[in-house]
Amino acid sequence: MGSTKYITSMGELTRKDNSLCFRKDGKNVYIPVENTKEIYCLSEVSINTKLLDFLSRNKITVHFFNYYDGYSGTFYPRDCYNSGRFLVKQVDAYNTKRLIIAKSIVESIGKNIYEVLYHYYKHDKKEVKETIDWIKEEFYENLKNANQIEQILQVEGELWQRFYSNFKYMLPEDFVMNKRVKRPPDNPINALISFGNTLLYAKTITTIYHTHLDQRISFLHAPSERRFSLSLDISEAFKPILVFKTIFDLVNNRRIQVNKHFDKKVNYCLLNEEGRKIFITAFEERLESVFLHGKLNRKVSYKTAIKLDCYKLIKFILEDVDFKPFDLKEKI
Template identity: 40%
Template sequence: MKKSIYIFSNGTIRRDENTISIVNDNDKKFIPIENTSEIYMFGEVTFNTKLLTYLSEKGIIIHYFNYYGYYSGTIFPRQHLSSGAVILNQVSYYLDMEKRLQIAKLIEHGSAINIIANLKYYYNRGRSLAEEIEKISRLNDTFDEQTTINSLMLIEANIREIYYSTFDKIIADKNFRFEHRTKRPPQNNVNSLISFINSMLYTTVLSEIYKTHMDPRIGYLHETNFRRFTLNLDVSEIFKPIIGDRIIFKLLNEKIIDASNFKNIGNIVNINESGKKKIIQELDNKLSTTISYPGIMHKISYKRLIRLEIYKLEKHILGDMAYKPYKSNW
C-alpha cells in the first residue's frame, strides 16, 4: 500500500533522476516515489515546475500547511479519473434542493450516530453520559423534519455543543480541560488538537476523493461557493467521531502527548513538531487499522473505508444505489 510522506524540515524538494529528494544545509533524503500517495509539507519547502510535472505524472498530491501547522492548500495532479457524467450528476443533485437536502440529512444522521457510538463506548466504561446520549438521540430524530440546510446545521451545532460538553468526562487527564470549542484561533490544548486533527482528516478525505470520479468542489451539506473544496468536509463529518475524536481520546488518556507538546504563540495555542509527529503516527496507525465491512469478505482499512463512502455517494447520484452513511458498531 502506498504511504503518505510528511516533511517538517525546511529545505528544497526536487526531482532527482527517477525519484525525488529533500535537501537542506545538513542532509539529503530520498523519497521512495513509487510507494508515495501524497506529500504533506509542514516546513518551509521550495520546489519548481519540474518537480510538479513529475509528481503529476506519478499522481502524487501535495498538501501544504502554514507556520502554525494548519491546512493552507492542495496541489492536485491532473484529474485522470475525472468523469463528465459524474460531475453533471453532482451538480444536478446540488441544484435540486430536495435531492441535496436528502444527502445532507443522511450525512448528519451518520455523524450523529457515530457520535452516539463514541459516547456509549465510554458510558459502558463508567462515564456519566446517559443524559447526553439521550439529548443527542432526540436531536438526531429531528433531522428528517428539517426543510433547509441551515436548519440542519443548527441542529448539528446543538449536537456538537452537547458532545463537546462530554470531553471533560471522557478525557482522564485533568491537566487537559476542554471547556468549550474555540477555533480561529484554538485557545487551549484540546481545541488545538481538534483543529489540527480535523485539518489532517480533511486532507485525507480529499486525497481519497481524488482517487474516485467525484469532484471535491461540489458538496451537499456544506455550501459550494468560493471555498475551493466542500465534499471532503461533508464526508469528514461521518469520520470525525470515529477517527479524529478517538485519536484525541487515545493521545490524552494514554498520555502519548502531554503539555510539553504545546506552545503559546500570541493568542494561539500551537502544537510543536514533536507533538505533530505523535499525532500523525496515531493517525497513520488508525487509517491502516482493518475492520470488518458488510458485504466484503476480507477486512478493510479505515483509509479504504473513507474511499468506499465516496463510492457510495457516487452510486447514489448516478441512481445505482441509495446512499447509506457508515455507522460504527463501536
C-alpha cells in the same frame, strides 16, 4: 507511513532522477515515487516547477499547511478521472437531492458520536448518558423535521456542542475545552482537534481525487470558492472515529502531554514538532487499522472505508441507491 509522506521540518523538496529528494541541513532524504500518493508539508518547504511537473505525471498530491497547522492548499495533479457526464449528474444531485444527502451525513455523525460516547458510558463515565439519551430521543427527530440546509446545520451544530461538553468527563483537567476555537486554536484540546481535522480533510481530498467525484460540488457544506468542500462532507462521518478517538487515546494514555508537546503563546496554542509526529503516527495507525466489513464480509481499513463512502455517493447519484455514510456500529 505507506502511501503518505509527512514533512515536518523546513527544507527543500526536489526531483532527483526518478525519486523525490528532501534536503534538510545539508542532508538528503529520498522518497520513492512508486510508493507515494500524497505528501503533507507541515513546515516551510521550497519547491520548483520541475518538481511540480514530476509530481503531476506521477499523480501525487501535495498538501500545504500554514504556521498555525491550518490547511493552506493542495497541489492537485491534472484530473485523471474527470467525466463531464458524471459532473452534470453530480450538479443535478445538488439541485434535487441535496437535503437527502446532507441529512444522511449528519445522521452518520450522530450515530458515530453515540458509539464513541457509549464506549465511555460502559467504562463508568455515566455523566455522558445525558447526551446519549438526547441523541436517541431528540437528535434524530430534530434532523427528521429539518427541511432546509440551515436547519440541518443547526442540528449538526448542536450535536457537536453537546459532544464537546462531555470532554470534561473523558479527558484530564488540563485538556478541558471551554469552547471550540479554530483559527488559531487557543488551548491544547483545540490544537489537537484542528490538527486532526486538517489531516483528515487533506486525506479525504486525496481519496476523492482518485474517484469521478468533483471536489467542488458539496451537499452539507455550501460549495466554496476557497476550499474543496466535498471533502468536508465526506470526512464528517469519520471525525468521531479517526480524529477524536485518536485524541482521546493519546491524551488519556499520556502519549501527548500539555507540558511536553505544545507551543503556547499569548493568543494561540500549537502542537510542537514532536507532538505533531506523535499525532501523525497514531492517526496513520488508526487509518490503516482494519475491521470486518459488515456487507463485504472481508477486512478493510478505515482509509478504504473513506473511499467506499465516495463510491456510495457515486452509486446514489447514478443509481439512486440509498447513501448511508460509514456506521461505526454496523461497520458498513
